Amino acid sequence: MTQDNHICSRIENMRGLDPAQRLEAVGQAAGLSPEDLNILAGRDVLDMARADGMIENVVGKFELPLGVATNFVVNGKEYLVPMAVEEPSVVAAASYMAKIARGFGGFKTNATAPLMRAQVQVLGLGDPHAARQRILSNRDSLIAAANKKDTLLVELGGGCQDIEVHVFDDTPVGPMVVAHLIVDVRDAMGANTVNTMAEALAPEVEQITGGTVRLRILSNLADKRIVRARVELPPEALDTKDLNGADVARGMVEACTLAIIDPYRAATHNKGIMNGIDPVVLATGNDWRAIEAGAHAYAARDGRYTSLTRWELTADGGLAGSIELPLALGLVGGATKTHPSAQAALRLMDVTSAVELAEVTAAVGLAQNMAALRALSTEGIQKGHMALHARNIAILAGATGADVDRIARALVASGDVSAANAQKLLTDD
Numbered sequence: 001m002t003q004d005n006h007i008c009s010r011i012e013n014m015r016g017l018d019p020a021q022r023l024e025a026v027g028q029a030a031g032l033s034p035e036d037l038n039i040l041a042g043r044d045v046l047d048m049a050r051a052d053g054m055i056e057n058v059v060g061k062f063e064l065p066l067g068v069a070t071n072f073v074v075n076g077k078e079y080l081v082p083m084a085v086e087e088p089s090v091v092a093a094a095s096y097m098a099k100i101a102r103g104f105g106g107f108k109t110n111a112t113a114p115l116m117r118a119q120v121q122v123l124g125l126g127d128p129h130a131a132r133q134r135i136l137s138n139r140d141s142l143i144a145a146a147n148k149k150d151t152l153l154v155e156l157g158g159g160c161q162d163i164e165v166h167v168f169d170d171t172p173v174g175p176m177v178v179a180h181l182i183v184d185v186r187d188a189m190g191a192n193t194v195n196t197m198a199e200a201l202a203p204e205v206e207q208i209t210g211g212t213v214r215l216r217i218l219s220n221l222a223d224k225r226i227v228r229a230r231v232e233l234p235p236e237a238l239d240t241k242d243l244n245g246a247d248v249a250r251g252m253v254e255a256c257t258l259a260i261i262d263p264y265r266a267a268t269h270n271k272g273i274m275n276g277i278d279p280v281v282l283a284t285g286n287d288w289r290a291i292e293a294g295a296h297a298y299a300a301r302d303g304r305y306t307s308l309t310r311w312e313l314t315a316d317g318g319l320a321g322s323i324e325l326p327l328a329l330g331l332v333g334g335a336t337k338t339h340p341s342a343q344a345a346l347r348l349m350d351v352t353s354a355v356e357l358a359e360v361t362a363a364v365g366l367a368q369n370m371a372a373l374r375a376l377s378t379e380g381i382q383k384g385h386m387a388l389h390a391r392n393i394a395i396l397a398g399a400t401g402a403d404v405d406r407i408a409r410a411l412v413a414s415g416d417v418s419a420a421n422a423q424k425l426l427t428d429d
């Protein structure tokens with residue numbers, strides 16, 4: 001049963017359409033305006049003046065394909081998910097796993113409040129533990145001073161909520177105290193917001209501690225801004241032509257176990273998760289470096305780098321998957337507001353809060369991991385991935401127009417998806 005949000009994320013035969021037809025189908029399903037469709041199509045998106053205002057030394061613009069993942073149901077609501085990415089098979093894989101999951105309730109998510117941390121580093125202290133106590137004794141006045149810097153945020157229900165103080169007794173530069181401002185940033189990613197607060201508090205922190213403040217900057221290890229997603233499937237949901245679902249589920253759990261115990265595998269496993277997350281982050285104009293830094297730091301938070309997901313067998317032999325990571329995503333601020341494509345992508349997703357955006361993004365990460373584990377523990381990654389990558393190879397070899405799909409099909413049929421073979425097929429024509 002899905003909530004009545006007037007969107008159906010299941011679009012039959014999406015892959016068989018051409019880009020213009022897909023855009024029309026997506027626009028109809030999501031009720032988008034002609035202006036938004038024009039922007040999503042990449043027409044008249046970023047004029048040079050706007051691009052020049054966004055970063056420095058602008059000489060042009062850089063384009064990526066924008067795909068839409070279909071079939072997503074998260075907490076009973078249908079979502080079409082914009083994904084800006086250069087890698088083939090990512091959008092197909094996410095759509096496929098969402099298609100499987102939607103038959104069994106889709107993805108369920110939850111999240112903490114959008115709490116970010118900013119750090120204020122204090123040096124030159126002989127008594128770091130006493131300095132810590134002095135900061136904590138002034139907690140209320142520090143919080144009030146921070147909140148004076150962003151009255152709008154406070155009006156919106158956010159603002160600085162707490163102060164933590166971490167002590168490092170013995171460092172190469174002497175004892176160090178680091179005050180953390182814990183700030184509810186509502187619908188912002190929050191970096192500028194918390195940096196402003198941290199810089200504003202520096203003089204008061206120096207006065208309270210008698211030390212010298214150096215760094216005043218947010219932490220990308222946003223471990224108080226956590227998002228979780230889970231999916232549960234009965235064994236038959238994973239049946240393939242040759243294998244029964246219970247065996248596939250067991251293989252996926254075994255594959256995940258390697259990522260849990262071995263950092264060499266965890267890095268690749270988590271890269272696969274970010275295959276799903278980064279394209280949504282990029283399409284919605286968010287800061288993907290911040291998301292990457294937060295995810296990998298969280299994966300190593302216990303001192304050992306491990307998997308961001310867990311896959312387990314349920315009592316009936318089915319599969320339960322879950323993901324937990326920090327996702328500092330915003331709907332306001334940064335390029336989310338200034339880039340027209342980001343705004344159109346957010347309207348396509350139909351999300352009304354930064355928390356909702358983060359929850360859907362986590363579900364996409366989980367779906368992506370599910371696809372990779374399913375492929376890796378059955379037929380291997382190359383069959384599905386290379387079949388789609390074959391189109392890139394065909395283009396690389398010089399194929400254009402209808403030849404791209406024709407050469408790609410011939411490459412897959414030959415079992416040799418290489419540029420040399422593509423060139424040979426083109427020359428043999």
Ligand SMILES: CC(C)(COP(=O)([O-])OP(=O)([O-])OC[C@H]1O[C@@H](n2cnc3c(N)ncnc32)[C@H](O)[C@@H]1OP(=O)([O-])[O-])[C@@H](O)C(=O)NCCC(=O)NCCSC(=O)C[C@@](C)(O)CC(=O)[O-]
Pocket residue numbers: 011012013014015070087088089090091092093094095096097099268269270271272273275368371372373375376381383384385388
């Ligand atoms: C690629 C598939 C999905 C093919 O899988 P398949 O069995 O050939 O798919 P299918 O033809 O049965 O179609 C099933 C559904 O998949 C979707 N689908 C299928 N094909 C398309 C397409 N062309 N265009 C759009 N959608 C497509 C679509 O939703 C479709 O349903 P429909 O809506 O048509 O009824 C599968 O083999 C798969 O999921 N493979 C995994 C791919 C993957 O993980 N790619 C990421 C890149 S590899 C990497 O970088 C990460 C990694 C793997 O190293 C991470 C790790 O190690 O953990």
Ligand SMILES: NC(=O)C1=CN([C@@H]2O[C@H](COP(=O)(O)OP(=O)(O)OC[C@H]3O[C@@H](n4cnc5c(N)ncnc54)[C@H](OP(=O)(O)O)[C@@H]3O)[C@@H](O)[C@H]2O)C=CC1
Pocket residue numbers: 150151152153156185186187188189190191192193194195218220287290330332333334335
């Ligand atoms: N380490 C890192 O990750 C760093 C990242 N960055 C960059 O910072 C940018 C994001 O910073 P961010 O602070 O989010 O962006 P902005 O400063 O652009 O926007 C946040 C501001 O928007 C206003 N606002 C309006 N509506 C809302 C709402 N509903 N919820 C919350 N705030 C609202 C707030 O107050 P008001 O209008 O009063 O200002 C808030 O301060 C990104 O571009 C990122 O790349 C920067 C430094 C470091």
